[in-house]
Amino acid sequence: MGNFLLDSGSWVYIGSAMGEGSTSLENRIRRHFRHQKKIYWHIDHLLNLYVQLKAAVWAESSEAIECLISKQLEENRGFTSGPKGFGASDCKRGCNTHLYHSRNHNNVEDVIMDVFRRLRMIPEVTYNGIIAKCT
Numbered sequence: 001m002g003n004f005l006l007d008s009g010s011w012v013y014i015g016s017a018m019g020e021g022s023t024s025l026e027n028r029i030r031r032h033f034r035h036q037k038k039i040y041w042h043i044d045h046l047l048n049l050y051v052q053l054k055a056a057v058w059a060e061s062s063e064a065i066e067c068l069i070s071k072q073l074e075e076n077r078g079f080t081s082g083p084k085g086f087g088a089s090d091c092k093r094g095c096n097t098h099l100y101h102s103r104n105h106n107n108v109e110d111v112i113m114d115v116f117r118r119l120r121m122i123p124e125v126t127y128n129g130i131i132a133k134c135t
Contacts, residue, residue, distance in 0.1 A: 004083045006046075010054075010102040012073060012112060013043050013087055016066045017058075026131045029056045033129030042087045042099075056129065057112045059121035067093040072115045073100045 017028035031037055033053055039045060047053060059065075070088070073079045074096070082099030091098070102108045109125065116123035124131070 006082065007101055010105040010108045011046070011082065012079070012100045012102060012108060013046075014066045014069045014073070014098040014100075015041075015043065015087060016064050018064060025058060025060065029058060029126060029131060030129040032056065042089070055109055055125050055127050057109060057116065057123050057125050058131070059116050059123050061121060065119060065121065066098060067091060067095050068119055069112075069115055070095045070098050070100075072118065076111070076115075078103050078111060 015028070017023060017025040019028075021027065022031075032043065032047055033056070035048065037044065074081060079100040079102055082097045082101060084096050087098030088095040102111075113123040113125070
């Protein structure tokens with residue numbers, strides 16, 4: 001993917017966790033909140049000691065919805081697209097990126113939760129990587 005510079009501010013990454021074990025929703029989110037980990041996914045390159053992960057908004061789904069969420073943010077004037085291909089290198093729906101910069105840093109979480117609700121999902125949020133209710 002190459003090197004790129006990101007503007008400071010609030011960024012939103014859209015990912016999925018449809019697997020089991022280490023790739024389950026609970027384990028994937030917990031991993032993103034850890035600073036020490038093997039670099040594996042695109043997002044791992046951003047989540048380091050110099051980046052503060054404020055929250056993870058998530059919802060359980062039997063279908064992959066990350067591209068639908070990405071499309072909503074792409075069309076939202078409050079966000080600008082991140083680097084081409086970031087988090088979307090294996091995307092089958094033609095997403096340019098799954099990383100977005102927020103122009104309004106005050107209500108990012110609320111906007112993301114509204115996107116989930118519009119897609120008929122029940123959003124949950126964690127501020128420390130712990131998910132209390134995974135079924």
